[in-house]
Amino acid sequence: MSASKNAKTAIDTKLIRELAEMLTDTDLNEIEVGLGEFHVRLARGAVAVAAPMQVQPAAAAPAPVAAASPAAAVPAEAPAGAGEPVPSPMVGTAYLSPAPGADVFVKVGDKIKKGDTILIVEAMKTMNQIASPRDGTVESINVVDGQPVEFGEALVMLS
Known part of the structure; x- marks a missing residue:
């Protein structure tokens, strides 16, 4: 070039x-x-x-996120009939609570309403609240706190 x-x-x-x-x-x-x-x-x-x-000094780089053990890994695709996935609208890092040590936004079994915050996806140093697309019950949470996520990846399953 x-x-x-x-x-x-x-x-x-x-x-x-x-x-x-x-x-x-x-x-x-x-x-x-x-x-x-x-x-x-x-x-x-x-x-x-x-x-x-x-340009930032190497010491300022964030520590790498530890990979989850294979037993703790959650499949990216849910089995058929497992509810409706809430997909990630972007590539980023998923956080289950608003701050380290704070209570999580949702737990499995919680009844939530359309617009309730399910989790946060950080992208380009911006915290993006991911809202529930509809009323429902949280069937599963498919990510762990601090996990990198891809565009379209199922974050949560709603029934």
Whole structure:
């Protein structure tokens, strides 16, 4: 990729289109590219962002989330007849409570109303409350606190 003197202020739409095609062709959910002081991130179900890159020291990087043991893993797809899934509207990290140590938003067996917050998905340092699409009963919670989630992944099952 050749860069002109105006590359610092112009967004390269051709690059964004190529990255979007790469998302589709490779079945990836997210691509992030840094070029000079600009940074572009494309994710399925999210907004593309072009902004000056902020370099942080390695010590400031968040600690990796420990993977759940295979016995604790929850299947991404629920068995037929197991209720209605509430899908993740974005790629991010799921949190079951509003703050560390706080009570969870919902538990299995809870009766909830349309619009009640089920959990939070953090994406690009923004906490997004995921609301119940309808009244129902929580059949299962398919994620653990701090788990990375994909776009469309079943977060909770409602009956």
